[in-house]
Amino acid sequence: MYKIGFIGAGAMAEAIVTGLLANHLCSADEIIMSNRSQEKLKLLADAKGIIAAKDNQEVLQTAEVIVLAVKPQQYQEIKSKLAGLLKEKQAVVSIMAGITLADLQECFGDLPIFRAMPNTPAKIGCGMTGLADNGLATKEQKNFVASIFSSVGQVLEIAESNMDALGALSGSGPAYCYELLEAMADGGVMLGLPRAAAYQLAAQTMLGSAQMLLQTGEHPGVLKDQVTSPGGTTIRGLKVMEKAGVRGIMMETIEQAYLQTKQLGAKK
Ligand SMILES: NC(=O)c1ccc[n+]([C@@H]2O[C@H](COP(=O)([O-])OP(=O)(O)OC[C@H]3O[C@@H](n4cnc5c(N)ncnc54)[C@H](OP(=O)(O)O)[C@@H]3O)[C@@H](O)[C@H]2O)c1
Known part of the structure; x- marks a missing residue:
């Protein structure tokens, strides 16, 4: 065998x-x-x-x-x-x-x-x-x-x-990460960074942040606060994300992927 x-x-x-x-x-x-x-x-x-x-x-x-x-x-x-x-x-x-x-x-x-x-x-x-x-x-x-x-x-x-919830998060998740990564890089390109440099900066930032969360076991909010000094640059960017409802959009993204799995499963 x-x-x-x-x-x-x-x-x-x-x-x-x-x-x-x-x-x-x-x-x-x-x-x-x-x-x-x-x-x-x-x-x-x-x-x-x-x-x-x-x-x-x-x-x-x-x-x-x-x-x-x-x-x-x-x-x-x-x-x-x-x-x-x-x-x-x-x-x-x-x-x-x-x-x-x-x-x-x-x-x-x-x-x-x-x-x-x-x-x-x-x-x-x-x-x-x-x-x-x-x-x-x-x-x-x-x-x-x-x-x-x-x-x-x-x-x-x-x-x-x-399993279907996991599929919606980590199975489909790479697509959502690439979408965010591309958007971050576009932001850098808009400010004049060369395209290749912008992808490297965005990708390594995402990788490093994910590794830091896994290695430290810290709550993501605590790690976010470490980057965010009072009256500084990062909090101004975060306000834009909060106003646009990025968290809610991401939760809904994952919910929709889950609902689509259920719908496809029901068609069998
Ligand atoms: N890609 C992902 O991100 C991912 C993640 C999690 C799970 N999955 C699951 O993994 C499975 C495979 O995905 P994949 O991305 O590897 O797909 P894929 O590249 O399209 O591979 C499917 C393979 O199955 C072969 N095949 C089709 N009908 C067959 C048959 N009757 N007998 C034997 N072989 C047959 C195809 O042959 P031909 O060369 O003739 O087309 C093809 O090589 C899917 O069920 C998917 O849901 C994928």
């Missing part, structure tokens, strides 16, 4: 394989993968040294842990062909947004099943993954699945009932 199998050779599968290999969680010849287009699969298999399966069924029949890395709508099209092929001791990990553990259990039966929600910084080893499971996994399986995602960043185990 291969240690891990992937159905879908897209961006996320590639990111996870890169993390697995970089962290020596398994060797390339312990990873098998299938994909709809064979050319794309061959390119990735050649680049990473992993095994290219002839079809999805081969992955299901030969891997201890199977990662479902296709889009949710693609899964809906193929799930009837995946049903009933897994045996005892195998486990399923879905990274598909909005597909519940109950949906997966209906397809694969009473086996250990995990739902994971990574985000795109996983591609550079700085991801944030939420993880939930159906309670049927052994401790070893739980540890192994958690280590798959720790190989591409941080992992937070949460109740499945919070």
